[in-house]
Amino acid sequence: MITAGIRDQGLGVSEKELIRCEGVWKIYNEDRPHEVQALADVSLKITEGSFTILGGPSGSGKTTLLALLGTMDRPSRGKIFIGGKDITALSDTALASLRRGSIGFVFQNFNLIPRLSAWENVSAPIVPVESKEKDRRDRAVGLLQKFGLAERASHTPEELSGGEQQRVAIARALVNDPRIIILDEPTSNIDAEATAVLIDILNGLKAEGRTLLVSTHDQVLRPLADAVFELKRGRLSG
Amino acid sequence: MLCLVAILFPFISAIAILEGVKAQSELSVTEGADIFVTMDMFGRNGVIPIEMAAAMEQIDGVTKAVPRAVGRIYIGNKLAVLLGIEGDEKPPSVNFIKGSLPKAEEVVIGKGLAKHLGLDVGDKLNIGTRVVAFLEGEPYIIKKIFRVSGIFDSQSGIWASNLVLMDIYDAVSVFEMDDFATDISLHVRPGYDEAVSKSLQKMNPYFRIQTKGLVKTYIDRGFNMKGGVFAVLYVVAFALTIPAILVTSGFGLSERRKETGILKAAGWQTHEVLEMVFFENIMLALISAPAAFVLSFVWIKLFNAPFIAQIIIPGAESIAAFPVPSKFMPMPFVFSFFFALLLTMAGSIYSTWSAAVVSPVEAMK
DSSP: OOOOBBBOOOOOOOOEEEEEEEEEEEEETTTTTEEEEEEEEEEEEEEOOOOOHHHHHHHHSSSHHHHHHTTTTSSEEEEEETTTTTGGOOOOHHHHHHHHHEEEEEOOTTOOTTTHHHHHHHHHTTTTOOOOHHHHHHHHHHHHHHHTTTTTTTTOGSSSOOHHHHHHHHHHHHHTSSSSSEEEEETTTSOOOHHHHHHHHHHHHHHTOOOOEEEEOOOGGGGGGGGEEEEEEEEEEE | HHHHHHHHHHHHHHHHHHHHHHHHHHHHHSSSSSEEEEETTTTTEEEEEEEEEHHHHHHHTTTEEEEEEEEEEEEEEEEEEEEETTTTTTOOOOOEEOOOOOOOOOEEEEHOOOOHOOOOOOEOOOOOEEEEEEEETEEEEEEEEEEEEEEEEEEGGGGHHHHEEEEHHHHHHHTTTTTTEEEEEEOOOTTTHHHHHHHHHOOTTTEEEEEEHHHHHHHHHHHHHHHHHHHHHHHHHHHHHHHHHHHISSSSSSSHHHHHHHHHHTTHHHHHHHHHHHHHHHHHHHHHHHHHHHHHHHHHHOOOOOTTTHHHTOOSSSSOOOOOOOOOHHHHHHHHHHHHHHHHHHHHHHHHHHSSSSHHHHHHH
């Protein structure tokens, strides 16, 4: 199990384990033609409140691993524990509940719903649990304001720049107040100016004590990280 | 939503027009004679001697007996209804725009027909009776020439638009059934219908006697069957569109599938996604059914149902020359709502469900 990636930067990172992978494999089209081994025997630990970077070249399995840790897919083999609970044994319903309560995910291409406005996109995760539209709107607009997008609350995604779309996606990931935030290649679709804003946001989230898990092959985020894991051809290295 | 409105609009319009025509038919019967008498001809309506009208008028309770000759004829390429009636009689619910009742060798025509043929009061009108021979391949038709003595106002009903009214003896001459009428209509004092019917049957056991109530029943039955057949055909057409919608929207990697994946990734449960889609569909049906209803109302009442009336009312032009009758009932509206709901459900529930039961990653691919 790789834990050596953790480096203490004196940022008050607690040593309480939050996420643990044990021998995780992900194989697509298993035992069929065109079998793809996306992850092989991945074991790692992530401590609560840490900023963890998942590095590696394109196609190394970063997004697949993030999807597994974000409970959006199931491993072919191995176990994943979140908060000490084996999530591979949970039902789909329980996994959805876990995502709703504990995990916020920011996709590489943001995955905003085109027909909804920015605030509606942000509030989408809480629609089933918060029946009053005014409360949902207040919460969403509050988050958009935090990220400097209050003026853009009624705009649809196509009316926003790439950096703005990303901030809407981050606000959506935060609307449930999760303790784990997962970002997939957050710097790949934004310019340098937006990247600087992103770094500020990530620093703020880290200061709030959230656990951040970020996949990137961009060196610009490395200085923020408490731990770095490198993936190569689906295997952890280093 | 526009698709739904486009599908529901003809249905609501057609049913409204059918109901309107039915209501107008019932009104015509209500305003018309009380008993219609024809001869029994092997179980069908046969012609009846005109002279019998005088004898019928002697029956206790009968206030008036009017022989009529009614039939369909082509004038040019236009189908018209020819009504022959005694000189001083006029069909109910019909008003003149100009002119007067026809005398011998005169006709009064409906506004629609007058417009189609470009005729005015004083003009001559040829009415062909029958083909008597073929000369060098061309039909040789006997024609009678009539003078247009008046024009009916087509506002008074769909029947008046293509009506040709003439004296009964001219009509029987056109139909070549001299001294016979197609029926004799009797006006009777209130409460005498049954007694008069019995007297008529005693007068001649071969009379076919149809009371106003019986005619109304026929009309109801006929229109209900027509409306029912139309509704069934529409439902069948609807049912056939469902697989097409499933194919186009259900099995592809549609936006809905990706949206479902995004919502699942955000922590939505499968039943929550399905509930949302169900609620959206109800809202869509609730909006599109009234929208189609309003559009149909405007189309018929304001624009006189162009292109729809001709499908429902035989002989009507694409832009009808008469005010298209209509009656908007609650049931077609309710049906429209359920049709819309069924269609949206068929197009979305399966695709949503199939995306909701796989992993969010799979759904978002």
